[in-house]
Amino acid sequence: MTPMEKLNIARQLSKLGVDVIEAGFPAATSSEAEAVKLIAQEVGNATNDDGHVPVICVLARCTEKDIETSWNAVKYAKYPRLGMFLPTSELHMKHKVNMSKPQVLEKAKKMVTYAKSLGCNDIAFGAEDASRSEREFLYEYLGEVIKAGATTLCIPDTVGYNLPHEYGQLIADIKANTPGIEKAIISAHCHNDLGLATANSLQGVYSGARQVEVTINGIGERAGNASLEEVVMAINVKGGSLDGLYTRINTRHIMLTSKMVEEYTGMKVQPHKAIVGANAFSHQSGIHQDGMLKNKSTYEIMTPEDIGLHRSNEYGLILGKLSGRHALKVKLYELGYDIDGNDLNDLFWRFKSMAENKKVFTDDDLIDLMSTRVATTYA
Known part of the structure; x- marks a missing residue:
């Protein structure tokens, strides 16, 4: 998308009531950095209809150059956030980044510390491939990034591998066993490779996650990510079964937001897509x-x-x-x-x-x- 298209979508996401808008990856290209800066300056300082100003979050790889570039783009927001990640599964550590467990731990702590040195006090740190990671190492890793200053812990089911009860247990175990967990928010991040992203996200919320990372229309890598409209409307309809949980989302903006993302990305919504598909509220039988x-x-x-x-x-x-x-x-x-x-x-x-x-x-x-x-x- 062009910077202006991204800005228009960010404006709409604010009207929708999204708490945290992940605006992009500034280190990727100069136009991406420009888009993030525009969003941070405008949407990140504008009060929406209910008096809320969204957090503007940007992604950075675990390098000082990436972190600095990302911070320089997002720091204009009233509530800026930096998001980073490192792999924690044996598979990813060995074959993707060629790092040992001690090296991953040291790198994670160093990058959080560096982000804080730039003036960022809202840091999200992810454990890539968490759902296939050895539990004790995962608890140690998350505990160390909390100690270094991370305020949100992203727990990805990176390849959509978990069944709902497995992902729910992962979140519950992290909540029960991670040192200092009371100082951070657990965030569910689920992919849809087996068509379970929404179900896994809801199970994660039920088990203790208090942030859910979602996308409009469920777009995302491979088979996509958890769909905002599905997660939000499931919580709206079934909140009583989820210990009374709710979201800030103004659901009456869902359809307009869906259409805008569909138009700007060129990624068509399936007619039978839940909530926003053309057939979702049609009856022929x-x-x-x-x-x-x-x-x-x-x-x-x-x-x-x-x-x-x-x-x-x-x-x-x-x-x-x-x-x-x-x-x-x-x-x-x-x-x-x-x-x-x-x-x-x-x-x-x-x-x-x-x-x-x-x-x-x-x-x-x-x-x-x-x-x-x-x-x-x-x-």
Whole structure:
């Protein structure tokens, strides 16, 4: 994305109520650094509708040059944060960075200390591939970065390897065994390689994480990251089952934010994507349509208005070969036709015959069907 596109999205994320906006990776390119600085200066100093100013976070590799570049871009925000990480699994330490456990520990402490020396007092430090790391080393590593000054601990399921109960246990174990854990926030960071990123994030929250790292529409490396809209709406709907947890998110901005990210990135949302997909609040089966017409809560656990979506028709009905008489009658009434009894029965069977050859029966198709009926009646 261009710097201006990133700035526009950051503005929208602030309206959405996001607590921490990860604005980018300033050491990557000069335009990325420019985008981060713009976001830090404007969005990082602007109060949103509920009086909140978001934290602006930037990513840096564990080198002094990266950290300095990142800090120089983000320091203009009212609440700047630096995010760093090192691998903690045997696989990553050996084959990715060629470092021993003592070397990783020393590097982590040194980088946190250096970030603090620049004036940064809000430091997120991650344990890459935490879900495949040896537990005792992980506790030691996290304890050392807390001691050095880290305030947020990122616990990534980097390759989406965990099942929900496994990731939940990982978070619970970290909370129970990490020295100084009371001085830091545990952050869940889940990837979607097995389609479990949302479930794992929720289990992490239930087990003690108090920050969740998510993306709009679930975009991200490989199969993506945990989806903001899924995690947020799950907490909204099921918060009572999650010890009353809640988020600051203004859910009525979800749909607009989703569309903006889709447009700017060119990454299309699947029609059946939960919450923001085109079919998420649409009903085509006759059984479902009949239930919706009687009581919307029969087939909707949230309303489209909750996420800022306004349907073209009140019940989200899509006519097709599986639709029933009740849905057809309601759609016709919306178009200005009030028919019932034998007239509706006759029209319904003609509609079914035509719908066999069409994926979706549009309003224009219905109008044509009614026109044919009128012509036949008066012929």
